[in-house]
Amino acid sequence: MTKTTGSNAAKINNGVNVDALLGAREALEQTPEAAQFKWRASCEWVTGTHSRSVIGNYFGLGAEQSRDKNFRVEADHPKVFASEDNAPTPVEIVLSALASCLTAGVAAVAQRRGIQLRSVKATVEGDMDIQGVLGMDDDIRNGFGGIRVHFDIRADASPDDIKSLVAQSQKRSAVFDIVTNPTNVFVTVN
């Protein structure tokens, strides 16, 4: 609520450069158009349910941004679906993305609030009735019926302050927003 002094924040280190993030926020206040980002992935079919995505360039800060290297993310289905289980299922990647986003948020918020983290572990579980994806019952949705995220956090802070970190992380999480709110999706074919 009141201004925190730099001394406490300086002593703790969660590996997050909060000053850079705050600086970016200040700069973007003057140039909101630079805040417009486009994230991308391209996915190629390998065989069966196995696919390989490549994630590389993105657009942001008013320019095309390249990376030192491209990343590959593979997906497949498990053997109970008569697949080869070469990689996690796409829905597990969604769960992992949610956990990663919230975990990164916990670290950033903790750094900002001057809380030293000792360990953070998120476990995620999503309920799915596969009658939906199998087209057996139109009343059952394809996606998750519910998702539960559990955080185990050790940090130099009170239990309520730790709960507050997790709540604030959800409030500022992109993937949490993507999962909890609708998004227009447009799919086109060549």
Place this chain on the structure above:
Amino acid sequence: MRHATTIIIGAGQSGLAMSKHLTDRSIDHVLIERGEVANSWQTERWDSLRLLTPNWQSRLPGYAYDGDDPDGYMSVTEVVGYLKRYAGASSAPVHARTKVTRVRQVDGGYEVATDQGPLRCRTLVLASGACNIATVPAVAAGLPPEIASLTPMQYRKPDELPDGGVMVVGASASGVQLAREIRASGRSVIVAAGEHVRVPRIYRGRDIKWWMDAIGAMELRYDAVDDIDRARRLPSLQLIGTPGRETIDLNSLRKAGVEIAGRLAGMHDGKVQFSAALPNHCALADLKMNRLLATIDAWILASGQEDRFAAPHRFEPTEIDPQARLGMDLNDGCVRTVIWATGYRPDYSWLDVPVLDRKGRIRHDGGVVAAPGMYVMGLPFMRRRKSSFIDGAGDDAAELAAHLNLGLRRSAA
């Protein structure tokens, strides 16, 4: 053309407080008021509304509540009477029924065009209020035309609504109060609740507003806050002023039979989608409330007055319905009215001076506007947390009047 050293636009608590301080400094001025004193209170509020602050807290420069119910909450009629008596007691030079149509910068000050003719001034105080326009989100465009759509500024009482269910969008002070009384009238009500600020009406035997005053929270200055933009955007406290001093929150609404859903996230062809972030919005509100209560407990402990107050305690967490609905079809006729309790903003449509930012907010430093000799008053957390409250008008007016006076002396020198 008529001329005054200072023109104050608006004769509500802010304008009247400023007028009192200018009078005390012998600065000649007029207040331009589109209606009568306390116009917004009189014409743009629902019937049952009472102040969220106790009567004793309606302190104005040289004026205070002297009735027999200091802990009660004024009805709108009482607020209007209170401010009118203040205007009389302080001999405020109010030009009533005068609507400002345009303000522009001229040599040595401002020209204020009104429907009663133009006026000129050297210094200008915008005291026209923070809640002139009810903000309605863009998703409202997807509302089927047969469903009534209104804002809290248009709403008066449950009887005037079309028959049938009501969806209240927003769970701040306006939203929860309207949901409560519409449900009590026997209708089905669903509230779409996003981020909200939960507080109890009474804690340890005292009004929460008494506590926030006592611990100094209302005095917190804008330049002592880490992220003032965020503080200014904070939704209003979930509070209601009732003779029984009741607490209103999502739990009390649920007990009264109101359905709670998440933030209104989308609307297409009459199909509504609610955000699944409701549990987190409730968790944030509970944690924030408990931080405030802990601050109060710590203040009591530090001041050695533990015996003076009831024992510390905590309230039930907001109950989460794991089956809270994520969607609703408005075409099925369950909801016949939607009320957009999604916030308010000032109207500066008549202000032809380049002082607004890209989001239409006025650029100011604690009420000192980014144009020479121009001031604004009564905005949320403008100089202090209490700036938008009746109780905050006096201190802001005192400081801004001093600043204004200094500017006049400098330009005269």
